[in-house]
Amino acid sequence: MQDALFYIFAFLTLVFGFLVIANPFSRNPVTSAMFLVLTIVSLAGLFVLLHAFFLAAVQVLVYAGAVMVLFLFVIMLLDLKAEERRKIKALGVGGGLVSVGAILAIFLSSLLHTPLGATESPALEGGTVQLGKLLFTEYLLPFEIVSVLLLVAMVGVVLLSKKELK
């Protein structure tokens, strides 16, 4: 059952991920954004299979919820009608395929030649309690720094969105 679920979610993640970058039917960014939402939801399924329940929830809430709404909002704000008429250059596609294929070959060959000892799934639960304890004891300083980072990002966004940008 778990194996079948893994294959289903992995297949869905990769197919939707492919449709984000190269949809044969539409070049509209809104379609890409919608498929990105589906990719993220299937990834959350993989997180559940890995017993990372809290992260699966955060993935859906923060990514599929907040971040993608921001994306869609900006896409709707900008008028991107002209984008669909643009041609994709064959040279760019060829170069991209070659370079990405080379990187993929490096990744996969290193994966093949690495002895992966830990194939048994140990009993590790990534629930809210366990992660929260770790977050507020051992990782308290990074947690506070991240809050400062969010504040800085917020101030930056307000500054950037001003009417006349100096």
Place this chain on the structure above:
Amino acid sequence: MTIGLEHYLVVSVLLFCLGLLGVIVRRNLLVIYMSLELMLNAANLALVTFSRFTNNLDGQVFVFFVITVAAAEVSVGLALIVALYRKRQTAHVEDLTTLKL
């Protein structure tokens, strides 16, 4: 055959390569940004997988931070894109050649 570490890592690698391909091939700034998100998600999957198979919760905390930083990054990046669009009326990388010699 039971699902092991390498299965998840292969999915992560493939997703990362898809994101990289999107960044290289697509010319629309917003789609490039979405491909970047794909790459971040692939890295998150690898981290969660290692956390699960090495019996160590630190990886999941790291993913938590990555998600937070990604949210901040997306908000700033989209604000930059909007500011750029206001000035130049385009979100297409081939129209942004001011720094080209």
